Amino acid sequence: MQQPGDVLERRTSADMVFDDLYERIGSLELLPGAKISEADIAAKFGISRQPVRDAFSRLGNMELLLIRPQKATVVKKFSLRSIATARFVRLSVELEVLRNAAALWDGSFDTAFKENLVAQNAAFKAKDIDAFHALDYEFHKQLCQVAKADFAFDIISQNKARVERLCVLSLTAEDGMLQLIKDHEVILEQLRAKNADGVCDTIRLHLSRLDDTITDIHQAHASYFDT
Numbered sequence: 001m002q003q004p005g006d007v008l009e010r011r012t013s014a015d016m017v018f019d020d021l022y023e024r025i026g027s028l029e030l031l032p033g034a035k036i037s038e039a040d041i042a043a044k045f046g047i048s049r050q051p052v053r054d055a056f057s058r059l060g061n062m063e064l065l066l067i068r069p070q071k072a073t074v075v076k077k078f079s080l081r082s083i084a085t086a087r088f089v090r091l092s093v094e095l096e097v098l099r100n101a102a103a104l105w106d107g108s109f110d111t112a113f114k115e116n117l118v119a120q121n122a123a124f125k126a127k128d129i130d131a132f133h134a135l136d137y138e139f140h141k142q143l144c145q146v147a148k149a150d151f152a153f154d155i156i157s158q159n160k161a162r163v164e165r166l167c168v169l170s171l172t173a174e175d176g177m178l179q180l181i182k183d184h185e186v187i188l189e190q191l192r193a194k195n196a197d198g199v200c201d202t203i204r205l206h207l208s209r210l211d212d213t214i215t216d217i218h219q220a221h222a223s224y225f226d227t
Contacts, residue, residue: 013051017041018058025064025075026164027130032077032224036065063162078166078225083214086162087207093155094140094203098187100147102196109146113188116142120184124177132177133167139184146191166213179209 021041024030038056042049056073059065066076116139123132137157144153160167183206190199218225 013045013047014054014058017045017047017052017055020045021055021059022064025059026161028165030075032075032165034075035072036075038073062158077223078217080214080218080225083163083166086159087210090156090159091204091207093152093159094143094207095200097144097147097149097152097156098191098199098203099196100149101143102191102194102199104146104148105191105194107192109142110192112142113139117181117184117188120177120181124181129177133164136180136184143187163210166210166217176209180206183209 021030021036030036036056038049038052041052041055045052056065056067060067063079063082064076066074068074116135120132120135120139123129123135137160140156140160141150141153144150144156183202186202187199187206190202
């Protein structure tokens with residue numbers, strides 16, 4: 001019989017493997033199409049293969065790994081259809097969030113947003129993409145809190161994760177982070193003015209910033225995409 005300690009150890013090990021692979025896939029250290037060995041990962045962490053399978057399963061559910069019976073597990077390639085679906089769902093949810101946020105804005109989150117934007121600018125100056133990503137997530141999470149729709153951030157983050165690798169490439173451009181920061185500043189200004197139409201127009205523009213990156217990557221690195 002499995003002991004409680006065994007279950008806890010496996011869960012902890014699975015989380016450790018998940019976090020490591022999620023970061024490496026998201027940062028493009030592991031490129032689309034790269035093979036990943038369950039045995040090699042288990043050896044690297046000094047653990048059994050079961051927690052590695054658990055981590056692989058979670059990453060597969062997020063459409064980051066392609067797990068095939070009797071074949072090597074690979075980092076899932078980009079899918080234009082999957083990307084379009086994720087972006088459509090995210091935009092739909094964020095539009096509703098921001099309409100509610102504009103209607104409910106009372107200034108109580110103003111300081112938190114200001115501090116977040118100061119930190120975003122610091123991340124830009126330091127060229128710290130990882131820090132900027134974390135702050136970007138927090139900014140959009142705060143929008144959901146203003147709208148009294150914390151649950152919506154789960155949907156937003158799930159769909160955001162599906163295009164995260166492309167976001168990394170867009171932020172390596174010299175003005176990538178700066179443009180998103182400016183969008184965030186406009187969003188805050190329009191919330192303060194309770195301008196629902198204006199803030200919705202801005203989020204449409206904000207989320208469209210990835211369009212050119214997707215087109216460029218698809219043209220330059222066709223092998224990263226499913227045919």
